[in-house]
Amino acid sequence: MRWARAGLLASAAAVGPACGTVEQPPEPSPSPSAPAGNDWTAAAPLLEPRQEVGVAELLGRVYVVGGYRQDHSTANTVEVYDPAAARWSFAAPMPRAVNHPMVAVFGERLYVLGGDSGEGTLSTTQEYDPRTNTWGLRAPMPTARSAGLAAVMGSRIYVVGGAPAPAGRAVEAYEPTGDRWLPQTPMPTSRNHVAGGVIGGRLHVVGGRPPNTLAVHEVFDPVTGSWSSRAAMPTGRSGHAGAVVRGCLYVFGGEGNPAAATGVFAQNEAYDPRSDTWQALSPMVTPRHGIGPAVLGDRIYVPGGATVEGFGATGVHEFFTVPAGRTCG
Numbered sequence: 001m002r003w004a005r006a007g008l009l010a011s012a013a014a015v016g017p018a019c020g021t022v023e024q025p026p027e028p029s030p031s032p033s034a035p036a037g038n039d040w041t042a043a044a045p046l047l048e049p050r051q052e053v054g055v056a057e058l059l060g061r062v063y064v065v066g067g068y069r070q071d072h073s074t075a076n077t078v079e080v081y082d083p084a085a086a087r088w089s090f091a092a093p094m095p096r097a098v099n100h101p102m103v104a105v106f107g108e109r110l111y112v113l114g115g116d117s118g119e120g121t122l123s124t125t126q127e128y129d130p131r132t133n134t135w136g137l138r139a140p141m142p143t144a145r146s147a148g149l150a151a152v153m154g155s156r157i158y159v160v161g162g163a164p165a166p167a168g169r170a171v172e173a174y175e176p177t178g179d180r181w182l183p184q185t186p187m188p189t190s191r192n193h194v195a196g197g198v199i200g201g202r203l204h205v206v207g208g209r210p211p212n213t214l215a216v217h218e219v220f221d222p223v224t225g226s227w228s229s230r231a232a233m234p235t236g237r238s239g240h241a242g243a244v245v246r247g248c249l250y251v252f253g254g255e256g257n258p259a260a261a262t263g264v265f266a267q268n269e270a271y272d273p274r275s276d277t278w279q280a281l282s283p284m285v286t287p288r289h290g291i292g293p294a295v296l297g298d299r300i301y302v303p304g305g306a307t308v309e310g311f312g313a314t315g316v317h318e319f320f321t322v323p324a325g326r327t328c329g
Contacts, residue, residue: 039282039323043301045315047088048077051306052147054103055241055292058110059130062294062301063091065112066098070313074099074118078128081303081317083296092133096124102150103292104157106176111138113159113174116146121164125174139179143170147192147239151203153222158184160205160220163192171220185225189216195242197249199273200329204230204249206271209238213256217271231276235267239289243300245322247329248272250281252302252320255289255309263309264289268320272328286316298322 050067057063062081069075076097079088098115105111110128114121123144127136141159148162156173168190173182191208198204203220207213215236219228237254244250249271257265266287270279288305290313295301301319306312 039321040285040318041321042285043303043317043319044081044086044088045317046304047079047090047315048075049313049315050075050077050304051288051290051311051313052099052239053290053292053304054098054101054112054115055294055301055303056103056105056110057294057296057301058105059108060296062296062303063103063110064292064303065094065103065110066101066115067290067304068099068311068313072311074116081301083299091128091130092135094126094128095135095137096122096126098122098124098146100146100163102145102148102159102162104150104152106152106157109176111150111157111174111176113150113157114141114145114148114162120144121146121167127176138176139174139181141174142172142181142183143167145170145192147194149194149196149205151196151198153198153201153203156182156222158203158220158222160187160203161191161194161208165190168192173222184222185220185227187220188218188227188229189214191216191238193238193240195240195251195254197242197244199244199247199249204242204271204273206233206242206249206251207237207240207254209256213237213254230273231271231278233271234269234278234280235265237265237267239291240265241291241293241302243293243295245295245298245300246327248322248326250293250300250320250322252293252300253284253288253291253305255306257309260287262287262307264307270326274328282320284320285318286314288314288316298324
């Protein structure tokens with residue numbers, strides 16, 4: 001989302017409208033350029049509507065952590081969705097409330113990295129054990145940040161980009177077994193509110209900002225520590241969600257859409273690394289930003305988010321079913 005608090009982003013005055021500037025959200029509309037389809041399905045809504053959340057799959061369930069509530073306060077709420085029962089329940093709340101966190105799953109534990117407390121950017125590493133329903137604190141990140149991207153490759157959790165500006169290019173790797181952080185090669189393009197995913201042992205990072213929404217697509221190889229460029233997204237955006245299924249990267253939603261009254265994108269675009277090309281797929285039924293994905297089988301769950309640029313939290317929960325036979329590897 002686009003922050004209102006001075007100082008959180010060095011260019012906050014230039015990136016767009018402040019949070020909460022839209023009191024009565026207009027009805028979101030899908031992108032006219034994307035093909036229609038029946039690949040989206042409505043699921044049980046969140047118990048507590050939130051945006052700028054962390055989302056992950058853990059032991060066959062969808063976890064949604066933190067975010068902004070509808071009253072604009074920062075949440076320590078943790079909700080868990082059971083696809084078999086089609087219902088949500090609450091888990092133990094986080095020790096620290098955060099919005100815009102980075103999240104990752106490693107060794108059957110959920111890691112919530114950094115984020116913003118509502119009073120400042122955090123460097124915390126919060127670890128959740130679903131078997132005991134308990135939280136603990138681990139070694140903090142060297143760089144405090146929010147609105148970046150976390151991904152697991154090998155025995156490490158990599159965190160890239162984020163806000164405020166010093167974090168925009170920062171890349172750091174966390175080793176859960178040793179509880180230590182290691183610096184990595186900086187990302188070429190400084191940005192926050194990014195999305196992406198791991199394909200073939202490499203991390204693809206797409207979109208983001210500032211000052212405007214970006215379509216840039218850069219790939220990190222943890223073996224060589226090098227970055228390279230790939231085909232840009234057709235739709236530049238930020239605050240979007242990205243997930244990998246069968247070797248394809250799917251990117252949903254986001255904000256910064258000048259063609260929509262809501263300022264939000266419905267676009268769903270898929271990247272094939274074999275041909276270095278993008279394809280437009282069925283747009284989101286409910287366009288949103290401030291979202292995250294959870295993959296279970298051939299379904300990508302996208303709970304919560306905001307339906308307008310800035311503040312506009314919703315409990316809407318929909319999943320995209322990847323077309324049968326679609327593979328990129």
